[in-house]
Every structure is written in structure tokens, then in C-alpha cells.
Amino acid sequence: MKYTKYNKSLDYSYTLGITLTIELIKKHKEDLLDIYYSTSFNGESKTLIDSYCKDLNITPIVSDKIFNILSNKENIFVIGVFKKFYNKINNNTNHICLVNPSNAGNLGTILRTASGFGIENIAIITPSVDLFDPKTIRASMGAIFNLNVTLYENFQDYLNSFKNYNIYTFMLQAKTKLHETKFLKPFTLVFGNEATGLDKSYLDYNSVIIKHNNSIDSLNLPIATSIAIYEATKSNF
Amino acid sequence: MKYTKYNKSLDYSYTLGITLTIELIKKHKEDLLDIYYSTSFNGESKTLIDSYCKDLNITPIVSDKIFNILSNKENIFVIGVFKKFYNKINNNTNHICLVNPSNAGNLGTILRTASGFGIENIAIITPSVDLFDPKTIRASMGAIFNLNVTLYENFQDYLNSFKNYNIYTFMLQAKTKLHETKFLKPFTLVFGNEATGLDKSYLDYNSVIIKHNNSIDSLNLPIATSIAIYEATKSNF
Numbered sequence: 001m002k003y004t005k006y007n008k009s010l011d012y013s014y015t016l017g018i019t020l021t022i023e024l025i026k027k028h029k030e031d032l033l034d035i036y037y038s039t040s041f042n043g044e045s046k047t048l049i050d051s052y053c054k055d056l057n058i059t060p061i062v063s064d065k066i067f068n069i070l071s072n073k074e075n076i077f078v079i080g081v082f083k084k085f086y087n088k089i090n091n092n093t094n095h096i097c098l099v100n101p102s103n104a105g106n107l108g109t110i111l112r113t114a115s116g117f118g119i120e121n122i123a124i125i126t127p128s129v130d131l132f133d134p135k136t137i138r139a140s141m142g143a144i145f146n147l148n149v150t151l152y153e154n155f156q157d158y159l160n161s162f163k164n165y166n167i168y169t170f171m172l173q174a175k176t177k178l179h180e181t182k183f184l185k186p187f188t189l190v191f192g193n194e195a196t197g198l199d200k201s202y203l204d205y206n207s208v209i210i211k212h213n214n215s216i217d218s219l220n221l222p223i224a225t226s227i228a229i230y231e232a233t234k235s236n237f
Numbered sequence: 238m239k240y241t242k243y244n245k246s247l248d249y250s251y252t253l254g255i256t257l258t259i260e261l262i263k264k265h266k267e268d269l270l271d272i273y274y275s276t277s278f279n280g281e282s283k284t285l286i287d288s289y290c291k292d293l294n295i296t297p298i299v300s301d302k303i304f305n306i307l308s309n310k311e312n313i314f315v316i317g318v319f320k321k322f323y324n325k326i327n328n329n330t331n332h333i334c335l336v337n338p339s340n341a342g343n344l345g346t347i348l349r350t351a352s353g354f355g356i357e358n359i360a361i362i363t364p365s366v367d368l369f370d371p372k373t374i375r376a377s378m379g380a381i382f383n384l385n386v387t388l389y390e391n392f393q394d395y396l397n398s399f400k401n402y403n404i405y406t407f408m409l410q411a412k413t414k415l416h417e418t419k420f421l422k423p424f425t426l427v428f429g430n431e432a433t434g435l436d437k438s439y440l441d442y443n444s445v446i447i448k449h450n451n452s453i454d455s456l457n458l459p460i461a462t463s464i465a466i467y468e469a470t471k472s473n474f
Contacts, residue, residue: 109457109460112453112456112457112460113456113457113460115450115452115453116449116450116452116453116456117449117450118449118450118452141453141454141457143452143453146452177474178471179471179472179474210467211471211474212353212354212355212474213352213353213354213355213474215352215353215355215380215383216349216352216353216378216380217378219349219350219353219463220346220349220350220378220459222457222459222460223346223349223350223459223460223463226456226460226463226464227463227464227467230447230464230467230468231467234415234416234448235416237414237416237448237449237450
């Protein structure tokens with residue numbers, strides 16, 4: 001077979017399932033390499049994807065082999081294969097910056113919320129979990145195909161490219177409460193790693209805390225990130 | 238061995254790992270049945286748990302057997318066994334009501350946020366994912382031990398017990414935006430199932446929408462729930 005079990009070094013990745021594959025076709029057809037159908041795929045969804053494929057002049061490959069390799073006992077009937085893409089973030093709008101995110105499900109969930117609240121430019125400071133891991137794509141529910149994501153080796157590199165941005169860093173040591181923060185545009189909301197958060201050097205920016213009681217140590221990362229994005233963007237909705 | 242692989246019908250469950258077991262000991266010692274140490278457990282955490290056990294007159298059982306049965310290749314050194322507990326929700330404070338939640342990780346994450354924002358009474362309308370599934374407990378990061386949770390067979394049963402509560406139902410068909418909603422106390426925030434949300438009958442209450450753009454179909458359930466809890470409670474922090 002042309003394709004192999006996913007690993008980070010490949011220059012392609014997969015959408016596992018109908019919904020994700022439709023998002024891929026709709027939003028990133030230029031990066032589409034192949035569509036696979038399982039031999040038991042049929043019904044309305046098949047008719048829909050058939051018509052997309054026809055429009056794109058793509059012939060779906062019917063074979064169960066790739067499903068045995070890629071899907072973990074899940075009921076998946078369609079797989080899309082796509083070339084990894086890199087859309088540079090731009091300076092037209094607000095940003096999120098994730099410093100060393102380490103969990104694929106969390107990263108995908110954050111991308112989904114960001115897209116929903118209209119933040120389409122995401123900076124990621126490496127080392128980071130793999131953006132194109134099928135688990136990230138799954139958790140994003142396809143939102144990854146709406147977004148520009150750029151990786152930076154360190155936070156300073158990001159700052160150098162976006163000098164006019166108002167930087168808001170989310171950390172438990174901050175003094176200003178989220179609901180008392182005024183977000184000046186264009187802004188960047190910066191979040192740390194799941195286990196360690198942001199280090200003290202990030203207190204030099206507009207640092208913000210999402211206050212909670214001490215019955216828990218912290219909020220989970222996608223929860224904290226999503227609450228912050230909601231608060232910073234809610235006046236747009 | 239006294240204990241078996243977890244299933245819903247057992248009257249006990251497990252905390253897998255140091256942090257969760259410490260939360261169990263601190264907050265629900267009356268329900269503690271046993272503590273297991275793996276043979277390779279040592280260091281500071283062991284000293285700490287040793288001292289808790291001494292105070293409680295419990296002798297930890299050192300054996301790798303239970304770890305082989307319960308932990309999925311993870312590095313776990315401590316397991317707590319506890320009797321499932323049922324603390325009735327009370328009418329002193331605000332509530333969350335989850336209608337048919339279906340995912341253990343999601344339920345646990347919601348419990349964690351609820352506890353952090355001071356909502357300690359949770360109603361769950363069955364059918365529901367198992368509250369005491371070790372995956373729920375893990376995702377709650379131990380917050381389950383701070384909370385009162387009561388299961389109801391239907392929403393009407395819940396309402397009958399809390400007639401004076403102001404009911405806010407979160408649904409995509411609602412008209413009032415979350416950030417324009419005034420939450421009158423005592424309140425109940427009601428959320429539907431992951432796949433189906435709340436049905437139309439819930440529009441009869443104060444229905445609320447968390448507005449987002451149409452690049453995504455919906456927010457993920459713990460994200461939506463957490464944003465709502467944040468907004469409804471932020472003035473307390």
C-alpha cells in the first residue's frame with residue numbers, strides 16, 4: 001500500500017471518519033491525496049462523498065486494508081489522506097499562542113473552540129505535540145482545516161513577528177482577573193503547557209488569572225483556554 | 238484477590254494514582270476500603286501516603302497483582318479502593334444538571350470545573366455514563382470527592398425536588414446569549430447529551446445560547462458547560 005501507519009515524520013496525515021473527511025474536502029481540497037472507502041460503506045453519506053469526489057475528479061479507493069492499519073477497532077468507513085499544509089498566521093486579526101502543548105486531544109479541542117469564536121491564527125511554540133496527529137485532527141472536529149497555524153522555536157521569535165500585538169498571558173500567579181481584563185486589539189492570548197503552565201518570565205506581559213477556589217489545583221488546559229477565548233471575543237457575538 | 242476489574246455493577250471503585258488517592262483519603266476517608274502500593278513505590282509520595290494511612294489506622298497492601306489488572310500499561314504506584322457514595326444534593330446553593338451525559342472523560346472534566354467554580358451540587362438525569370468509572374474519577378482529578386451528586390430518572394423528578402430554582406437550559410435553538418443572561422439565584426444550569434443536546438421541550442425554561450460562528454457545528458460539551466459555569470459564577474471570584 002502507498003500509505004503507512006501514521007507517524008510524525010510523514011509528510012501526509014489522515015482524516016478518520018465521514019465528518020472529518022468532508023471538512024477536508026470542503027476546506028483543503030488542494031491538499032487532498034486520496035479518499036478510501038471501506039467495502040461496507042454505503043447510504044446517504046456515501047452518496048454525498050461520491051458527489052464531492054466526482055466534482056474533484058477523484059476516484060475513491062475501495063479497500064479495507066488501510067482501515068485495518070489505521071482505525072483502532074472503531075467503526076470508520078471513510079479515510080481521507082492529505083498533504084500536511086502550513087498556512088502562515090497573519091496580522092489581520094487576533095491570535096492564540098500555545099507554549100509547548102503536549103496532548104493531542106487538548107490541542108484539537110482548543111483549535112475547535114478557537115475556530116468557533118473566530119480566532120483563526122494560532123502560534124505554537126515548540127516542542128509541541130504533533131499538530132497533524134490524527135488524534136489532534138479528530139479532537140478538532142475538522143476545525144484544523146479552517147485555521148492558520150505557525151510553529152515557532154521560541155516565544156521571542158513569535159514576538160518579533162508581531163510587535164504591535166497586546167500580549168495577555170494566562171497564569172495562576174497573575175493578579176488581574178479575567179473578567180476584569182480589557183482586551184485591546186490586536187491581542188494574543190498565551191497559554192502554557194498542561195503540566196507546567198507558563199514560567200515567571202511571562203509575568204512581564206499583561207498577565208491574567210481565571211480565578212477559581214482551592215478545591216482544585218487548576219482548570220484543565222482546553223477549559224481554561226476556551227473560557228479565556230470566550231471572554232475575549234464575546235462582544236463579537 | 239478481594240477486588241476485580243472495574244464494572245458498573247460493583248459497589249466499589251478505584252482511584253488510580255497518587256493524586257487521586259490522596260484526594261480520596263482527605264475527603265472521603267469514611268468510604269475508604271483499602272490502599273494498594275506497587276512493589277516499586279517509594280520516595281516522598283510514599284512517605285506522605287504512609288503518614289495518612291498511619292493516621293487512619295490502615296495498613297497499605299503491597300502487591301503488584303491489582304496493578305496488572307487495573308492499570309492499562311500506565312505507570313501507577315498507588316491504588317485506592319472505596320465504597321461508592323451517594324451524597325444527596327441540597328438546596329443551599331446553585332446546581333448543574335446534566336441530562337444523559339455519555340462520556341466518562343467529559344463528565345469528569347465537568348465535575349472538575351464545577352468544583353473549581355464553587356458549584357458543589359450536581360444532578361444527573363439517567364441514562365448516564367457511570368459516575369464512578371475510574372475514567373470519570375481520573376478526569377475529575379479527584380473533584381468528585383468534593384461534590385454531592387444525585388441521579389434522577391427524569392428531569393421532572395429533579396424539578397419536583399427544587400421548585401424554587403431558576404432553570405437555565407443551554408441549547409443551540411435558544412435566543413438569549415450567554416453574556417446577556419442575568420442569572421437569578423438559586424439557579425440550575427442544564428446541559429444535554431454530547432450528541433443530541435437538549436430537546437425542544439427545554440425551550441420552555443430560560444434557554445441560553447453560547448454564540449459561535451458557523452465554522453464549527455458546536456462546542457464540545459465540557460467546553461460549553463465550563464464557559465457557562467464561568468459566566469454564571471464569575472462575580473463570586
